Amino acid sequence: MPLLARMVLAPLHIDVRRGAVADLAAILADGRISAGGDVAVVVGPGQGGQIAELIRPSLRSADVFTVTGGTLDAADDLGGKLRARSYDAVVGIGGGKTIDVAKYAATRRGLPMVTVATSLANDGIASPVASLITDGIKGSYGVHIPIAVIVDLDFVEKGPEQHNRAGIGDVVSNISALADWELARKVRGEPVDGLAASLARMGAEAVLAHPGDITDDAFVTVLAEALISSGLAMAVCGTSRPSSGGCHEIMHAIDALFPGTASHGELAGIGALFCTFLRGDQRRFAEISACLGRHHLPRLPADVGLSDEQFVEAVQLAPSTRPDRYTILEHLAMSPSETRERLADYAGALHHHLG
Template sequence: MPLLARTVNTPLVIEVRRGAVADLGPLLADRRISAGGDVAVVVGPGQGEKIANLCQPNLGSADVFMVAGGSIDSANELGDQLRRRSYDAVVGIGGGKTIDTAKYAATRYGIPMVTVATSLANDGIASPTASLDHEGGKGSYGVHMPIAVIVDLDFVENGPDRQTQAGIGDAVSNLSACADWELAHQVRDEPIDGLAVTLARTGAEALVNHPGTITDDGFLTTLAEALILGGIASSVAGSTRPASGGDHEISHAIDRLYPGTASHGEQVGLGALFCTFLRDEPERFAQLAGCLRRHGLAVDPAGIGLTDEQFVEAVQYAPRTRPDRYTILEHLTMSPTETRRRLADYAGALRDHLD
């Protein structure tokens, strides 16, 4: 009998709206995740106490854990606390560091994880990976996908614009990542998953073509959905291939060579635009450049505080960050001199687009 379908892991619940944090208790009960509020609520510094006070009235049986997220140590410490009691779910509320810490700890002890995002800086809100610091730098760890992904637009709107801008860069970079994957398929016969590509590309296309701004609920909803689809696409693919190509290699290189330069989303957005130029896709290049400029993201090295020579060095180093991944950077194998020439041509293409 032929295989007629396949099973794909996705969150049971996806909700993007205002007031989600205050309605958390009823939402978890309605979705049969936790009828009595027996959950571990994980919040980070900053707005953590405010968030906990907002959701606790409807979660009478919850325990609240404050974490200084973002590291393996903090995730392990949280895990040790979680095993002292039986919980229906771990609810990570906040930004990427808090959510990744909660995802890792929940996976370690086999507890369902609920993401409640208060910012839209990256696709970690739904992805099956957690990015955490350790003694040797930063690592990406496989974790269970959240069973529910909830985005509270009240918090997103009131948060720093730069976080939302970073999310835009991360989401639209999927277009470049998918193009790199298709290149690897054509040149090296690397297996490609059409469903994963469709999910990642659909969300990114919707975002690139949306006429709104980061002050519009419609645009923020589209951004949230694009990031969620990117995370699901990685789960479908069994790797980060549909969301990470040469753009991410450049970003990882910048982190290694010039740590603290800019946010992940700003760097991968710039990396995606440069890689699109290298693939000689003028229509896509113009589309991406227009999107990044429209939302205030960097389109050249100076925009993230790097000199042209530093960016050249990052591009040269980039393939070493993912030796197993084939992208336009590995395909071209540019020398430093060739990279400088391509960067000069890239700057000219940006000027032409601006004119």
Template sequence: MPLLIRSVQTPLSIEVRRGAVEGLAALLTDRRISAGGDVAVVVGPGQGQRIVELVGPSLERAEFINISGGTLDSALELGQRLRGRNFDAVVGIGGGKTIDTTKYAATRYGLPMVSVATSLANDGIASPIATLDHDGGRPSYSAHIPIAVVVDLDFVEAGPDRSTRAGIGETLSNINAIADWELAHRMRGEPIDGLAVAMARSGAEAVVNHPGDMSDDGFLTVLAESLITGGLAMAICGSSRPASGGCHEISHALDILFPGTASHGEQCGVGALFCTFLRASTDKAWAARFEQLSACLARHGLPRTPADLGLTDEQFVDAVEFAPRTRPDRYTILEHLALSRDELGERVADYADAVH
């Protein structure tokens, strides 16, 4: 008998609104995650006291755990603490490092995890991946998707604009990642998941075409939803393909060759724009898309050129040349064109001119 449908795991609840952290106890009860509030609440640096004040009165039986987060060691240490008590679930409240640390620990010890994002810097909010520092690198580890996802716009607004800009670059790069996946499908027969593509692309398109800015709740809501659906797209297809292509290879190369250059999302935005420029140089149909993405990055104050990242053209060439080595199993526009160093130098110079 043919398989006519498939089951897709998703969070029980997704909330994007102001005051979401304060409503955490009601969410846990209403969704039957924890009727009595026997949960571990993991918070990142600098936010612990405010979060305790907001949710402590309604979660009297919760244990609050402060972490620095972001490393495999901190995730393992958190896991040991979670084993010390019979929790119904673990709640991670904070930015990407806190959520990824909590996600990994919860997965390792078999606990449902509620993701409460206070920033919109990346798509780890709902993804099945935890990226953690370990042995000088930042490997990604498989994890269960959160049982519930919450984004509190009050915290997002109070946080640094640069974090939100990073999220814009991250979600915009999905357009390039999908183009790379479709290229691999055409050239190498790599299987492609249409549902994952639709989810990742529709969210990115919504952000690119939204007329608002970071002061607009409507725009922030669309951005949050795009990052969430991008993460769920990865869960659906069991791969980072719908959100990671040549753009991410370039970002990873920058992390290795020139650490501290910029945030992951900012680097991905530049990587996506450069990869789109490469596509436009061989297929004129991509020229309008290049202009559209460039205008979006400029409108939100994101870097677009190597100089905007504080790099010389030569350094950016180094990164692009090195980029395919960061994901040897992945076929993108970079592997497809296989440009020599001299050719890359010419393209990077032309790219900088085209942006300006």
């Protein structure tokens, strides 16, 4: 009987706990990633430098590079520096921008990448995608999935709380992205990858239902693992489809029109809640709204400093940010006046829910 199975690129090592960074040399050796510590350590302007000092005694052969900005230029510049000598792997330590620069440079050099996440702002920590800015516009680039993902809860705790809360918005937006994928199957016959969908859904459901908060290790562990599952879901199907629908189209549009408005995860959360409202899914709308509210995440355009008119403009632009995607936004194809009306209804439903 023939056995048909898929080959999925996935991290060899996943470690979510306190004290993981101090064990980095042992993790690299035990995982047969680097026996002698000949690695390029890439740090950002935040906690990265502090972590580099912590691991230096056990990784004496490592070279440390500092990157800033999360741009394609920074990634290309780092790629050039990685040619200086032979490295076993690239170790990216920091938040999303640093990790994405390291992922892109490592992929271009054909080197394995190890993610050491100091914040849980979005699902980029374990995804095969790097979001990098070029000419002021953020683009998505396909990269190799990290060979190891390490999340040290000590460093997550020391990072800006708002960054970690944002990751909740990004994970929960999977619920909306999956509903959009299901809609595309129903209307356009687009195939849905069941394994990718289940990986994306499980993490989102776990975060949605967890009673804990960002100050609670048990909750933060679930959040970290949900973000990793989300990255794996993308690797399984080869696209960002299981984690990116109308929610992310709105986020990309806001980024393009009004740069610096809010973080990826915060905007994905608002986009997911609005799209869920547009789909008329009242149960999910109530669940996602309650989750975002419980974790002090924005739900209305005004919460991120946008006027209703600016949000309407973003919703109008949103479908063009991912022309190949079919989501509730493409399905409804709302005019500006229709979008305005639905936004007013959305605000009313939220106030009713809050009341």
